[in-house]
Amino acid sequence: MKIKALDIKAGDRIVAYCKNKMQICKVKQIIDPGQTNITFSVFTTEYYRGCSVSCVVRFHFDALVELVS
Numbered sequence: 001m002k003i004k005a006l007d008i009k010a011g012d013r014i015v016a017y018c019k020n021k022m023q024i025c026k027v028k029q030i031i032d033p034g035q036t037n038i039t040f041s042v043f044t045t046e047y048y049r050g051c052s053v054s055c056v057v058r059f060h061f062d063a064l065v066e067l068v069s
Contacts, residue, residue, distance in 0.1 A: 001067050005038050005059035008067075015066040016057045018044055024068050028054060036061060 008014060012027045025042035032039040038061050044053045059065060 001069065002064040003067050004061075005063045005065050006033075006061050008038075008040065008065060013068040014042070015068060016040075016042065018042065018055045018057055019053065025055075025057065031056065034061070 010027050016025045024045050028041040031041050037058050039058045
C-alpha cells in the first residue's frame with residue numbers, strides 16, 4: 001500500500017533506498033518535517049555486530065511511499 005510521506009509515523013515499516021539498495025526500513029523518528037521535504041531516521045533489516053543498522057532517508061513531502069504491513 002502506498003501512502004504520502006507526510007502521513008508516515010514512527011514505527012511504520014516502509015520500503016526505502018538505504019545503504020545502496022532498496023530495502024524494508026522501520027521508521028525510528030521524524031527528524032525534520034520541512035515544508036518541501038521530510039526526513040526520517042530509520043532502522044534497516046540488517047544487523048551489524050548485534051545492532052540494527054540505522055540511516056537517514058529523505059522524501060519530498062507529497063511523495064508516495066510503499067508501506068509494508
